[in-house]
Amino acid sequence: MSDLCTHLETASKRDHGVHPSGHGCVDCLAAGGVWVHLRLCLTCGHVGCCDNSPGRHATKHAHATTHPVIRSYEPGEPWGYCYPDDAFVEELRAFPGEAAARHYDPPR
Numbered sequence: 792m793s794d795l796c797t798h799l800e801t802a803s804k805r806d807h808g809v810h811p812s813g814h815g816c817v818d819c820l821a822a823g824g825v826w827v828h829l830r831l832c833l834t835c836g837h838v839g840c841c842d843n844s845p846g847r848h849a850t851k852h853a854h855a856t857t858h859p860v861i862r863s864y865e866p867g868e869p870w871g872y873c874y875p876d877d878a879f880v881e882e883l884r885a886f887p888g889e890a891a892a893r894h895y896d897p898p899r
């Protein structure tokens with residue numbers, strides 16, 4: 792794929808995966824918030840909530856850290872996204888443990 796930005800290309804060629812921070816948005820879990828969908832930072836493994844969630848913690852994490860690329864952390868969703876380039880890819884390779892086995896709901 793030659794139309795990928797450098798960040799997505801780098802992410803697709805990683806030789807090891809990240810370890811997801813947990814089965815839920817790490818920031819919502821700390822603050823008692825709720826999320827809709829989860830995203831995984833492919834630089835450090837931060838699990839954050841999507842932009843349809845009140846906290847929008849995946850985007851906040853990307854802006855705070857400049858970690859560029861996330862992958863969906865929802866079952867059956869292999870897409871990736873680069874923040875600096877606003878670039879989307881339908882399928883980004885995941886290492887074992889990077890793809891969510893199921894949807895994780897916020898604690899009640």
Ligand SMILES: [Zn+2]
Pocket residue numbers: 796797798799859873874875876877878
């Ligand atoms: Zn990029």
Ligand SMILES: [Zn+2]
Pocket residue numbers: 816817818819820824825826839840844846847848849
């Ligand atoms: Zn959150």
Ligand SMILES: [Zn+2]
Pocket residue numbers: 832833834835836837852856858
């Ligand atoms: Zn990160």
